[in-house]
Amino acid sequence: MPFGKMTNVLLLKQKNQAFLEFSDESSASNMVSYYQNCPAQIRMKPCYVQFSNHKELKTDASHALQNATAQAALQAAQVGGVMGSPGSCGTEDQTTILRVIVDNVLYPVTLDVLHQLFQRFGKILKIITFTKNNTFQALIQFSDTISANTAKVTLDGQNIYNGCNTLKIDYSKLQNLNVKYNNEKSRDFTRPDLPSGDHGFEQPFHLSGSPMPLAGYGAHHGFGGNFGLPASAAALNAARLGLPLTAQAGSSVILVSNLDEQMVTPDALFTLFGVYGDVHRVKILFNKKDNALIQMADPHQAQLAITYLDKVKVWGKPIRVAQSKHSLVQMPKEGQPDAGLTKDFTTSPLHRFKRPGSKNCQNIFPPSSVLHLSNIPPSVTEEEITELFTKQGTVKAFKFFPKDRKMALIQMASLDEAINSLIAAHNYQLGENSHLRVSFSKSTI
Secondary structure, eight states, rough: OOOOOEEEEEEEGGGGGGEEEEHHHHHHHHHHHHHHHHHHHHHTEEEEEOOOOSSSSOOGGHHHHHHHHHHHHHHHHHHHOOSSSTTOOGGGGOOOOEEEESSSOOOOOOOHHHHHHHHGOOOOEEEEEEEEEEEEEEEEEESSHHHHHHHHHHHHEEETTTTTTEEEEEESSSSOOOOOOSSSSEEETTOOOOHHHHHSSSSSSOOOOOOOOTTTGGGTOOOOOOOOOOOOOTTSSSTTTTTEEEEEEEEOOOEESSOOOOOOHHHHHHHHHHHHSEEEEEOOOTTTTEEEEESSSHHHHHHHHHHHHHHHHHHHHEEHHHHHSSSSOOOOOOTTOTTEEEEOOOOOOOSSSSSSEEEHHOOOOOSSSSSEEEETTTTTHHHHHHHHTTTOOOEEEEESSSSSSSOOOEEEHHHHHHHHHHHHHHOEEEETTEOOEEEEEEEOO
């Protein structure tokens, strides 16, 4: 839309492709030129824009329904869309910033819950959350007006969970959010280097209008409530996402199977599953050592571990992670032989999530070949670190953070090697009082 008027759209779902026909060639040329320098994204996935060999789009009778749908979409976009340069802000109704009010709150709402929900509509730059008149509210800034408009149209009046946590969305009068701190209340996704202070935003602002009562509003719109999102990193103590509400009171214990009997130890499982929650107890089954029970701090963390680690290869074997019927892991009775297969980690100093709202809660990502390293002493060199990780596989790339040499990214040749490296290197002693911290990263090197 920002490049000019389109006359036709043809979506080829099976090929993951689409054709766009503009009313004039210069509009098409502008779009291709713009996205060659600034890669395009649709719902956080990269897409590629290039000229087609076709001079015009012709649709026959078999495409009549699709063509009618395309024309309706074009018409709706032209009514609510923005003409001008990509990412520009026009009138109040064309801003990139949405004001979100959550009413009828039965389950806690966090910044990360909102980010996961809204990011499917486009790239989010900043979020500020706050409470006003005893109502949870947020300001969400998208990279462009089309994404903001789509999110508003799709989510306004809907429920995050069945029958509760109703969203009321309108446009903000602000043109830009000034975020000073990255913490559980505010985040600037373009500035990962910001400190985690106590205050969420830098400038005072006025929000017009009072919250509307929305209890039950979303139920009339047939959206089905729950949006089916993956479990959120910061929602460790919030409602579990992606599951019906009847599953909220699940077990904190998970069953892990298909483990490598020669490699598995309670400490290794504590380290790996500790990425997604605080592990309290681990029991490797005496008669079936490729199986283990792991007790997390709460059911939300258990679900998080299931979401991210089920079917992931560990020591070369795809492990299975599922909820256990047990409600807790029993320690062996005194004097009972256990061969070191059961271990209690309840008071471990290595728990990542013992402080509510810590940065660790904001930085939970799926297993990846790129690892985030922190707590690196100034005296430790790149060579020393890569030598440590070479024991687990091939190091493809390494980079210290430019503004903070205590942190670095390291890329292993495969996901397998990265997981093994995390298990082996997390809490490795680099200096007298310095232990290396390792987690999965969403970044690339």
